[in-house]
Amino acid sequence: xxxxLYKYILGIADNSLILGQRLGELCGHGPSLETxxxxxxxxxxxxxxxxxxxxxxxxxxxxxxxxxxxxxLRKEREYVNVLLVEQPNTDFAYTIGRxxxxxxxxxxxxxxxxxxxxxxxxxxxxxxxxxxxxxQRFSSDWVKRLGDGTAESHQKxxxxxxxxxxxxxxxxxxxxxxxxxxxxxxxxxxxxxxxxYYSKVSELLQEATxxxxxxxxxxxxxxxxxxxEHLGYxxxxxxxxxxxxxxxEW
Amino acid sequence: xxxxQLNMETERSRSLExxxxxRIARDEKIEPKxxxxxxxxxxxxxxxxxxxxxxxxxMLPEGNWIxxxxxxxxxxxxxxxxxxxxxxxxxxxxxCETLGISRDELYEQLHSGKAKYSSIFNYPTITxxxxxxxxxxxxxxxxxxxxxxxxxxxxxYARAMVRVCKEExxxxxxxxxxxxxxxxxxxEQKELAQDALNRWWWPSLMMLGPTDAESVHxxxxxKWKLKRKSNDDLRQQFIDQTVPQAELIGLTIPDxxxxxxxxKKSYDxxxxxxxxxxxxxxxxxxxxxxxxxxxxxxxxxxxxxxDAAMAHAExxxxxxxxxxx
Numbered sequence: 026x027x028x029x030l031y032k033y034i035l036g037i038a039d040n041s042l043i044l045g046q047r048l049g050e051l052c053g054h055g056p057s058l059e060t061x062x063x064x065x066x067x068x069x070x071x072x073x074x075x076x077x078x079x080x081x082x083x084x085x086x087x088x089x090x091x092x093x094x095x096x097x098l099r100k101e102r103e104y105v106n107v108l109l110v111e112q113p114n115t116d117f118a119y120t121i122g123r124x125x126x127x128x129x130x131x132x133x134x135x136x137x138x139x140x141x142x143x144x145x146x147x148x149x150x151x152x153x154x155x156x157x158x159x160x161q162r163f164s165s166d167w168v169k170r171l172g173d174g175t176a177e178s179h180q181k182x183x184x185x186x187x188x189x190x191x192x193x194x195x196x197x198x199x200x201x202x203x204x205x206x207x208x209x210x211x212x213x214x215x216x217x218x219x220x221x222y223y224s225k226v227s228e229l230l231q232e233a234t235x236x237x238x239x240x241x242x243x244x245x246x247x248x249x250x251x252x253x254e255h256l257g258y259x260x261x262x263x264x265x266x267x268x269x270x271x272x273x274e275w
Numbered sequence: 276x277x278x279x280q281l282n283m284e285t286e287r288s289r290s291l292e293x294x295x296x297x298r299i300a301r302d303e304k305i306e307p308k309x310x311x312x313x314x315x316x317x318x319x320x321x322x323x324x325x326x327x328x329x330x331x332x333x334m335l336p337e338g339n340w341i342x343x344x345x346x347x348x349x350x351x352x353x354x355x356x357x358x359x360x361x362x363x364x365x366x367x368x369x370x371c372e373t374l375g376i377s378r379d380e381l382y383e384q385l386h387s388g389k390a391k392y393s394s395i396f397n398y399p400t401i402t403x404x405x406x407x408x409x410x411x412x413x414x415x416x417x418x419x420x421x422x423x424x425x426x427x428x429x430x431x432y433a434r435a436m437v438r439v440c441k442e443e444x445x446x447x448x449x450x451x452x453x454x455x456x457x458x459x460x461x462x463e464q465k466e467l468a469q470d471a472l473n474r475w476w477w478p479s480l481m482m483l484g485p486t487d488a489e490s491v492h493x494x495x496x497x498k499w500k501l502k503r504k505s506n507d508d509l510r511q512q513f514i515d516q517t518v519p520q521a522e523l524i525g526l527t528i529p530d531x532x533x534x535x536x537x538x539k540k541s542y543d544x545x546x547x548x549x550x551x552x553x554x555x556x557x558x559x560x561x562x563x564x565x566x567x568x569x570x571x572x573x574x575x576x577x578x579x580x581x582d583a584a585m586a587h588a589e590x591x592x593x594x595x596x597x598x599x600x
Contacts, residue, residue, distance in 0.1 A: 049341040050342055052358070053357065054338075054572075055573065056573070062362060065358040069351060072347060073351065076351070092347055093345075097346075116576070117580050170583055171583050173587055174586045178579055259342075263342065266345035270461075274459075275346045275349055
């Protein structure tokens with residue numbers, strides 16, 4: 026088994042898994058029927074991508090593991106998503122801010138991943154780009170609406186961006202496995218995306234009449250499995266059935 | 276208005292009403308801009324909004340299991356299902372708006388308790404098997420209620436129902452498939468399935484409405500094709516259809532009086548606990564308060580978001596006008 030490739034795939038897929046799970050929490054509780062439907066839709070897209078990645082990862086392990094084993098039966102320290110996506114749905118501004126800060130990265134990332142010399146990853150990227158372009162349009166539009174809406178919404182959106190900013194830098198970190206996979210022409214060198222990311226985000230924030238935070242204090246750890254306190258609760262829900270009723274078919 | 280004018284006016288509306296009833300009798304569709312009696316309009320707003328509210332409140336008991344679905348496949352299917360329900364709500368609210376009432380007003384009626392929604396959603400979903408039971412039984416009963424509405428007299432409602440019914444029938448199969456999987460599983464899984472059937476069976480029967488003797492709206496609704504069969508007939512149809520499905524997967528219907536009646540070629544069944552039905556309808560079921568709290572809470576928490584969207588749209592409009600001039 027190519028252990029580095031396996032780890033690399035989890036590094037991509039776990040982001041979508043955890044973000045999809047967060048969005049799933051909101052289903053039925055959105056500020057309007059339209060946003061409710063849209064957030065559920067994004068969640069559905071992300072879980073669809075997750076399944077493709079994990080099915081591929083499961084094949085690579087060659088030990089009969091299933092997509093659900095990978096999704097639901099790892100320990101907390103074995104999840105390698107970035108800290109950004111596990112942040113809670115504090116309010117709609119946070120939900121949108123988290124989505125926006127991730128979507129801009131996600132789209133840049135997939136654009137590169139489609140050039141991967143791993144045909145499976147490239148195919149998943151091609152399929153996902155269409156979906157993620159929509160996600161980015163949706164979240165950017167809402168950042169603009171909330172930023173340039175009322176005084177209250179402006180403040181809330183600014184607070185969310187400020188609060189989440191500390192988790193953006195981690196998107197451009199590389200693990201040892203990442204570096205090896207990049208050198209093999211399979212992975213994306215995320216350090217090259219950083220500049221474009223921050224300039225794109227700044228441009229959109231400016232359009233939304235919001236300030237780009239200046240803070241240079243960043244948090245990291247997710248990619249090494251060191252998470253915020255929020256993740257454990259999310260995993261308790263995610264894993265509940267598989268843990269309570271082990272080895273069953275659903 | 277003189278007496279003569281008044282008589283003419285009465286005469287005119289009587290003849291409009293006769294023409295209207297004749298159109299319905301000929302199976303013609305009534306469209307939003309057509310003349311319609313006030314009572315027709317009100318009855319349709321009541322029934323369609325009640326249906327829309329049921330879709331929206333119905334998202335809650337199932338949404339409750341999205342984060343805990345046992346597999347990725349089930350999670351995706353459940354998300355899609357709940358999203359369909361939101362879509363049905365949107366469809367039906369829009370159809371309702373063609374009768375001259377806004378979505379905000381309809382929400383207000385739901386939140387104040389003036390408008391009702393299907394009582395079944397006031398029961399809790401406490402195990403994963405409830406996702407199977409709801410799909411199989413609740414959506415099953417809903418389809419029996421709704422298929423005849425694809426031919427109802429009000430055009431926008433009838434057309435909405437065609438789509439709704441297609442999706443509901445998919446949901447029903449999806450729910451039954453969850454039950455099949457459970458009954459083919461371990462003893463623990465079978466127990467989950469039987470327990471869910473035990474809890475959802477009677478509320479599903481109640482879902483088809485009070486007995487004909489107590490149903491207040493039936494006669495008028497029949498005339499307008501808002502209803503094509505009585506509650507009791509629909510209930511019998513549901514039971515006759517569902518009992519063999521339960522037998523097929525080795526589940527027992529929790530009714531000791533259930534028996535095939537060879538003479539009438541359908542099942543006899545036990546007494547429904549109507550006290551429980553009325554208790555839930557009147558707002559005192561296990562989850563009435565939670566459901567309303569969730570809906571009202573989402574609405575109130577979302578107010579600043581909706582205000583912002585409006586304010587932003589107005590700003591855009593103003594700057595567009597400036598550009599044009």
